[in-house]
Amino acid sequence: MSDAFVRTGELKDLRSYPQWAQAIIEDCAPAKRRVLEHPIWAMMREGTLPDAAMRMFILSAWQVIEQFPQYMAMSLLKARYGTERGPHLARRWLVRNIRVEQNHADYWLDWAEAVGVPRRDVLSNAATPESGILAHWCWHACDSDTLAAGMLTTNYAVEGITGEWAVLVTRDDIYAYGFDARIRPRAMRWLKLHAEYDDTHPWEALEIVSTLVGRDPAPETVDHLRQCVLNTYVYKYLALQHCMQATASAGSVRAVAA
Numbered sequence: 001m002s003d004a005f006v007r008t009g010e011l012k013d014l015r016s017y018p019q020w021a022q023a024i025i026e027d028c029a030p031a032k033r034r035v036l037e038h039p040i041w042a043m044m045r046e047g048t049l050p051d052a053a054m055r056m057f058i059l060s061a062w063q064v065i066e067q068f069p070q071y072m073a074m075s076l077l078k079a080r081y082g083t084e085r086g087p088h089l090a091r092r093w094l095v096r097n098i099r100v101e102q103n104h105a106d107y108w109l110d111w112a113e114a115v116g117v118p119r120r121d122v123l124s125n126a127a128t129p130e131s132g133i134l135a136h137w138c139w140h141a142c143d144s145d146t147l148a149a150g151m152l153t154t155n156y157a158v159e160g161i162t163g164e165w166a167v168l169v170t171r172d173d174i175y176a177y178g179f180d181a182r183i184r185p186r187a188m189r190w191l192k193l194h195a196e197y198d199d200t201h202p203w204e205a206l207e208i209v210s211t212l213v214g215r216d217p218a219p220e221t222v223d224h225l226r227q228c229v230l231n232t233y234v235y236k237y238l239a240l241q242h243c244m245q246a247t248a249s250a251g252s253v254r255a256v257a258a
Contacts, residue, residue, distance in 0.1 A: 003214040003215050003216050004085070004211075004214060004215070005017075005018055005210045005211050005213075005214055005215050006211070007207050007210070007211075011200065011203045011204070011207065012199075012200075012203050017206060017207070017210050018210055018213075018214075018215045018216075020213075020215075020216075020217060020222045020225075021206060021209070021210050023222070023226075024222065024225060024226045024229055025229075027226055027230075028157075028226065028229045028230050028233060031230055031233035031234055031237070032161060032233050034233070034237055035161055035165070035233055035236050035237050035240065036161070036164055036165060036168065038237065038240045039244075040053065040057070040240050040243060040244060041165055041168040041169055042168070044057075044169050044175065045168065045169045045170075045171065045174055045175045046174060046175075047174075047175070047178045050246075051116070052246040053243045053244055053246050054115055054117075054243075055115075055116075055117050055246070056131060056242065056243040056246040057240075057243045058108075058111070058112045058115065058117045058122065059117065059121065059122060059131065060131030060132065060239055060242065060243065061108075061239075062108060062112070062122050062125075063125070063131075063132050063134075063135035064134055064135045064138060064158065065104065065105050065108045066105055067135055067138065067139065068101045068104070068105075068138075068154065068158075069098045069099075069101045069102050069105075070139075070142075071138050071139065071141075071142040071150065071154045072094050072097065072098050072101065072142075072154070072155070073094075073098060074139075074142040074143050074150065075090065075094055075142050075147055075150045075151055075154075075155075076090075076091065076094040076095065076098070078090075078146070078147040078150075079091035079094060079147060085211060086147075086148075086208065086211040086212035086213075087147065087212070089207075089208050089211055090147060090151065090208050090212065093204060093205075093208060097201070104190060104193065104194075107189045107190035107193065108122075108190050109122060109123075110186045110187065110189060110190070111187055111188075111189075111190050111191070114179060114183050114186065114187030115187070130242050131239055131242050131243070133235045133238060133239060134158075134232070134235040134236055134238075134239050137153070137231055137232065137235050138153060138154050138158060138232075141153035141154065141228060142154060145228070146212075147212060148209045148212040148213050148225065149224065149225060149228050151205050151208060151209050151212075152205070152206075152209045152225055152228050152229060153228045153229070153231075153232055155201060155202065155204075155205035155208075156202045156205040156206050156209065156229070157202075157228070157229045157232035157233065158232055158236075159201050159202045159205065160201075160202030161232075161233065161236065162194055163194050163195065163199045163201075163202065166191050166194035166195040167195045169191055169195075170188070170191050170192060170195045175188075175191075176188050209225075213225070
């Protein structure tokens with residue numbers, strides 16, 4: 001039997017992927033759930049997140065938002081044209097989506113201004129070093145690791161969990177109505193895009209990674225890829241914890257005009 005993987009089932013059905021990929025996702029589920037169950041999302045949605053925590057969230061996450069096209073560009077360098085099917089799929093997908101991520105950076109800055117974090121503060125990289133752990137990890141994975149590991153770390157794990165927490169924040173439009181109607185569309189564009197249509201990107205990335213690795217990779221390869229996903233979720237959780245530690249002297253978040 002050929003070791004090559006070609007998806008035949010539905011894109012968003014985990015059963016459509018190799019057993020090793022299913023096992024990784026199941027093994028990392030508790031770490032992912034810890035991120036999605038973090039109280040920061042409910043507080044953000046309900047408008048009770050302290051200003052200092054929201055500011056730190058915007059500043060620290062910006063490092064990943066701003067660098068995301070660069071992560072993908074580093075992966076693209078490893079995807080040669082006209083070689084095997086996996087690198088060819090990766091190349092086409094990465095080229096198509098890098099520009100999209102640049103637009104997302106613009107929308108993040110709009111959100112920052114709407115919650116009272118000036119654009120100049122975001123661009124000055126005013127976040128603390130501790131908050132940049134996820135960005136450093138993503139850079140390392142895409143720069144120094146394999147194409148499969150880099151894409152699994154960023155385009156599957158980071159994008160996937162981002163889409164899910166965006167759904168939590170935007171649910172029922174409670175958060176949206178905290179903004180004045182004049183700035184609401186601009187303030188919510190980043191969140192709405194990730195909550196509504198970005199959910200296909202992680203699955204597409206998982207399909208590409210499965211194609212790159214094949215149906216029956218070596219156990220050490222699977223262990224390494226599992227650690228890539230796990231590290232992403234752990235570092236995201238630590239970043240959220242760091243945001244919450246910045247709440248000592250803050251009041252609740254309010255939406256303000258840019």
